[in-house]
Amino acid sequence: MSIEVNGTSYATDENGYLLNLGEWTEDVAKKLAEVEEIDMTEEHWNLVNFLRGYYEEYQIAPAVKILTKAIANEKGMDKKDASEFLYKLFPKGPALQACKVAGLPKPTGCV
Amino acid sequence: MAKKIVVLGGGTGGTIISNNLRRHLPKDWEITVIDRDDRHIYQPGMLFVPFGIQKSNTLVRSRKKYILPDVNFVIDEITHIDPDKKEVKTKNHKFSYDFLVISTGCKIVPEENDGLMDAWGKNAFSFYTIEAAEMLQKKLKEFVGGKLVMNIAELPFKCPVAPIEFVFLADWYFKNRGIRNKTEIELVTPLPGAFTKPKASAVFIESAKSKNIKITTGFELNAVNGKEKYIESVKGDKVSFDTLVIVPSTIGDKVISDSGMDDGIGYVPTHHNTLKALKYDSIYVIGDATNVPTSKAGSVAHYEADVVVFNIMSEIHGVKPEEIYDGHSTCFIVYSKGTSSLIDFNYKIEPLHGMFPAPKFGPFSLLKETKMNWYGKLGFEWLYWNVLLAGRHLGAPPTLVMAGKEVG
Numbered sequence: 001m002s003i004e005v006n007g008t009s010y011a012t013d014e015n016g017y018l019l020n021l022g023e024w025t026e027d028v029a030k031k032l033a034e035v036e037e038i039d040m041t042e043e044h045w046n047l048v049n050f051l052r053g054y055y056e057e058y059q060i061a062p063a064v065k066i067l068t069k070a071i072a073n074e075k076g077m078d079k080k081d082a083s084e085f086l087y088k089l090f091p092k093g094p095a096l097q098a099c100k101v102a103g104l105p106k107p108t109g110c111v
Numbered sequence: 112m113a114k115k116i117v118v119l120g121g122g123t124g125g126t127i128i129s130n131n132l133r134r135h136l137p138k139d140w141e142i143t144v145i146d147r148d149d150r151h152i153y154q155p156g157m158l159f160v161p162f163g164i165q166k167s168n169t170l171v172r173s174r175k176k177y178i179l180p181d182v183n184f185v186i187d188e189i190t191h192i193d194p195d196k197k198e199v200k201t202k203n204h205k206f207s208y209d210f211l212v213i214s215t216g217c218k219i220v221p222e223e224n225d226g227l228m229d230a231w232g233k234n235a236f237s238f239y240t241i242e243a244a245e246m247l248q249k250k251l252k253e254f255v256g257g258k259l260v261m262n263i264a265e266l267p268f269k270c271p272v273a274p275i276e277f278v279f280l281a282d283w284y285f286k287n288r289g290i291r292n293k294t295e296i297e298l299v300t301p302l303p304g305a306f307t308k309p310k311a312s313a314v315f316i317e318s319a320k321s322k323n324i325k326i327t328t329g330f331e332l333n334a335v336n337g338k339e340k341y342i343e344s345v346k347g348d349k350v351s352f353d354t355l356v357i358v359p360s361t362i363g364d365k366v367i368s369d370s371g372m373d374d375g376i377g378y379v380p381t382h383h384n385t386l387k388a389l390k391y392d393s394i395y396v397i398g399d400a401t402n403v404p405t406s407k408a409g410s411v412a413h414y415e416a417d418v419v420v421f422n423i424m425s426e427i428h429g430v431k432p433e434e435i436y437d438g439h440s441t442c443f444i445v446y447s448k449g450t451s452s453l454i455d456f457n458y459k460i461e462p463l464h465g466m467f468p469a470p471k472f473g474p475f476s477l478l479k480e481t482k483m484n485w486y487g488k489l490g491f492e493w494l495y496w497n498v499l500l501a502g503r504h505l506g507a508p509p510t511l512v513m514a515g516k517e518v519g
Contacts, residue, residue, distance in 0.1 A: 057380075058374055058380045058389065058402065059380075059382075059383065059389070060380075060383075060402055060403075060404055062374070062375065063265070063266055063267055063374075063375075063376055064265060064266065064301075064331065065265055065360070065375075065376050066374065066375040066376055069375060069376075070375070079225075080225065080333060080334070083331070083333065083345045084333075084345055086345075087331070087345045087346055091346075092329075093301075093329065093331065095266075096303065107404075
C-alpha cells in the first residue's frame with residue numbers, strides 16, 4: 001500500500017502506517033492526518049513532534065501514560081484532564097492515530 | 112583486582128543470569144545479586160490462586176537457595192545507580208561494578224488509578240500480587256452470580272495473556288460451580304483486540320465467543336467507581352460490574368526513575384537486539400525492567416538472559432555486543448483446569464499454528480487448546496525451579512525457531 005503526496009508515492013503497511021520513518025515530512029503528516037479525518041492544529045503538531053523526538057531518543061513509541069504525563073507537566077493539567085485532552089486531539093487513541101501521523105511504525109504495545 | 116558484575120534483582124531474570132554467568136566466568140570475577148528480600152515468587156502460579164487450583168503458600172521459595180553458592184546474594188534496598196562512577200548504592204553498602212545487569216522488574220500501582228483504592232478488596236480485585244490473589248480467591252468462593260468484569264487499566268502491563276486466561280478460567284470455574292448461567296463475564300481492554308497480534312487475537316475472540324464471554328476493546332480506563340459499580344473510559348464510556356478484576360497501572364522499579372535512568376515510567380530504554388542500556392556503557396537490562404516491545408514475561412527474561420550472557424562475554428573478550436535478541440516469547444494460555452493453548456512469537460513474527468518445540472511431534476500444539484499443553488504448563492513449574500533458574504541450557508536457541516510453524 002502507499003499514499004500519494006505532491007506527486008510522490010510513499011509506501012505504507014496494510015494499516016496505513018508509513019514504512020520508512022525517514023520519508024516523513026509535514027506534508028506527508030498532513031496527508032496521513034487527512035486519512036484519519038484529523039484537522040491538524042498547533043497542539044496536534046506539538047504532540048506529533050514530541051512523539052518523533054521520543055522515538056528518535058528511545059527507538060520505541062512512548063506508552064500512553066508517558067504522553068499523558070508530558071502533557072500534564074507542560075500544561076499544568078491533572079492526569080485525567082491530560083488524558084481527555086489527548087483523546088480530543090486523537091479520538092481513536094494516541095497509539096493508533098498520533099503515531100500514524102508522526103510516521104512511526106504501528107506500536108506493538110507490550111504484546 | 113577482582114572484576115565485578117552486579118545484578119540488581121533476584122527474580123527470574125536476575126537468578127538465571129547470575130547462575131549462567133557464574134558457569135561461564137573464571138573465579139576472579141565476582142558476581143553479586145542484590146534484592147530487597149529473600150522471597151522468590153513463582154509468578155505464573157498467581158493466576159491459579161483465585162480459582163483454588165494452586166495454593167499461595169506453594170508459590171514462594173528462598174531466592175538464595177536458587178542462586179549458586181559462589182555468587183554473593185545480598186539482601187538490601189537498592190537506592191541509587193550511578194552509571195558514570197559505575198557504582199550502585201544500597202541502604203547499607205556501596206557496590207562498584209565492571210558490568211551491571213538490571214533486572215529490577217515491574218510492579219502494579221493500583222493507587223495510580225482513580226477510585227480504585229476505595230473499591231480495593233470490596234468489589235475490585237486483582238491477582239498480580241499474592242495478597243491480591245488470596246483476596247480474590249475468597250471473593251470468588253462466595254460469588255453467587257452477577258457480572259464479572261476483567262479490566263486492563265493501561266499499557267504496558269505484565270503477562271499480556273493473563274487477563275485472557277483469567278476470563279477463560281472464570282468460565283470454567285463458574286460452570287464447575289453450577290452458576291455460569293447466572294454469571295456474565297466481560298473482558299474490557301485498551302488493546303484494539305483480545306491480543307495485539309491479529310492471528311492469535313482472532314483465535315482468542317473465537318474461543319471467547321464460544322464461551323459466551325464478551326470482549327470490549329479500545330477502552331482506556333479513566334476511573335473506577337466502586338460505589339456505583341462501573342468503570343469509565345477516557346472517552347466517557349461506562350461498563351458496569353458487580354465484581355471487578357483489574358490489572359492496575361504497572362511501572363518499573365523506583366530506583367530506576369530515582370536514578371534518572373528511566374523512560375518516564377520506570378523502565379530502562381534498552382536496545383531491542385543487544386539488550387544493552389541505550390544510554391549507558393557496561394549496563395545490560397533484562398526481563399520486565401526493559402522497555403523493549405515484547406511481553407513482560409518469564410520466558411522473555413529467560414531468552415534475554417542467554418543473549419546478555421553472550422554479549423557480556425563478548426565485551427570481556429573485547430568484541431562488540433551482537434544484535435541477537437528478536438523479542439522471542441513463549442506463553443501457555445490456560446483455558447481450564449485440564450486444557451491449555453500455547454503461543455511462540457517474536458517482534459516480527461506473530462503467534463502461528465504448528466507444533467512446539469519439535470516439528471510434527473510437538474508434543475505441544477501452538478494456538479490450540481489441548482490436554483497435552485496443560486500437562487506442559489503443569490510440568491513447567493518443576494522445570495522452572497529445577498532447570499531454568501539454574502541457567503542451564505535446554506539445547507534450544509534464545510531466538511524464535513520457525514521449524515514446526517505453519518506459515519501463511
